[in-house]
Amino acid sequence: MSNSKAATKFDTHEDLRRHIAGAKRIVVKLGSSSVTKESGGVDRVAMDHYSEALEKRMADDTDLILVSSGAVATGMDPLDLNVRPRDLATKQAAAAVGQVELARHWSDSFRRYNRCVAQVLLTAGDAGVRDRARNIQRTLDRLRQLKTVPIVNENDTVATSEFRFGDNDRLAAIVAHLISADALILLSDVDGLYDRNPSDPEAKFIPEVRSGHDLADVSAGDGGRLGTGGMASKVSAARLAARGGVPVLLTSAAKMDDALSTASCGTVFHTRPEKRLSAWKFWALYSADAEGILRIDAGASDVVTKGGASLLPVGITALEGEFHRGDIVEIIGPRGESIGRGEVQYESSELGSMIGKNTADLPEHLRRPVIHADYLSNYATRL
Template identity: 50%
Template structure:
């Protein structure tokens, strides 16, 4: 067994994410038998004194049948209505199922605001910490009933990666209707499953297929992005089929394992890189990109070629290269109205009161492509 799988099997605090397709069907809604099988596997791991946070999709899927909807709605208002009905059914089903093991469930509904805003981020940390200390199993979902297009996570895979870092998890387990990461669409038949992903180069150029259930929003694209996010932040990840949840939770033997980066990002740097909302862009020349990404230096006005957006000093902005690709994120030290007169000028050329870094190295996080 690889070191990554050993770390996942031995994790004392674990985030488990399960997708809609593993819990619901379009015709009959929530599949209680599948849900019970998942809970059986989780309860077995909890009995080994592992703290588990469950990120569960399925609220919209669980609301389809009661509202006589034949398929997942496309419009936001109907999605919210289905989530309103389905979230109650999902929470009740989890409470009943975990109750078989005398385990208490705590429901946590989040919007992206709860991790984008630093004050909300800390509040969420405290809530999870207290629930786990009290022996409860937090069950997390995006708050689909009130989330708008502007504040949605978009999929629970990303949410799970954010929660894993937020609670200081030792590992992240992503469960879906696919048994691992393939080097192409597994439905084509001419693909190979990757059992270990040791670095970014192992997944460069991979074209992944989407889930075919029609119930979820993520597909393999979002699962790969979530796995890379968590692994890049220092958290080992296992991607496996929900039908293999028991083996995944006990031995971490199935699926695809993603090795973590050597160092774990601090909460602040993770928030900057993956959770914070950005309000603008700074365009960098090639020299500034090298300084910021490879040499981990502060961004100076001389390396900026242009700006986009309306932002104020203290906001988080994207740093992009000449091809408009984000290469880093950071906290900008100037208002958008101040920068046009400064960009491209060396520090000695600037007024004395403006001779400071545009983005300080301590407030800057290079992004993994």
């Protein structure tokens, strides 16, 4: 998996906004509340406005992928459901109906501009396996070459809790990284990031986020009635994308015109080139399926979190699961916290006999690291 574009450091948020305004490959995410009515069903008037704004940006020589939520909410009206379903079977039934309706309305809306759309439904399992992730890349690239608008959504019809991205904000961040996007635009019903609920008269607007220090006093809320992700999920997704080298603009769908033309609204999230993850490490940390768990002691935890060194058997206290050489494993610290992931170099059956031993005490053929530093990544370096 490759991601050859180099992240740029911007001196001011105005510089970053100019970059986003001129970006030639972007991912735009719309939330459920932006495409559906409060009473249920698709808000076609709003969708027509969005497609007009998106078409204008594409006509300006921009490749664009749209991540559209709303399948479950859209399916509620045809099924006469007044309240968002809570049980998995009914959610997936609503998604099955809603995905058809949502795709049909997007298709009709873009057809006004002789623009074809494509529905791309993904599960976390699709991005979690390298060959399948590469296939997603190839498919999305080809759709863009054919001047088609890929409409991406999580495949709620078949996804279970183990194979979910969690919300479409995170999905959008992962898609943006997969296609080496120049920018990610997250649109919802809030015009940007505030340090508390924006309905509070004391709330302060935050125009830019450079690091976690800018979020120290921020209290983000949960999703609305029809959605699954709130401001907390959007901030998490924005930081995730930025860590992978993709700058982010977070604002409201009502300001889509400004977001797509000048990026002069909302909150921008800066990338930090010096802390950017490689494509492989991003995939291993945030997309890959973990096939097992390695539990490590405090000394090994320091090695993993500081980076630059390999994980050796002496620092491992226990392992869980059955895995093979080349699989991705989760690394758990001494307090039960997830601290990283890596590509293991031993079978679980082989590694079991090596736990806690010094490398010098092992046979010659077992003296390679459990996880080499080049294939070891940690969650410690936060934006």
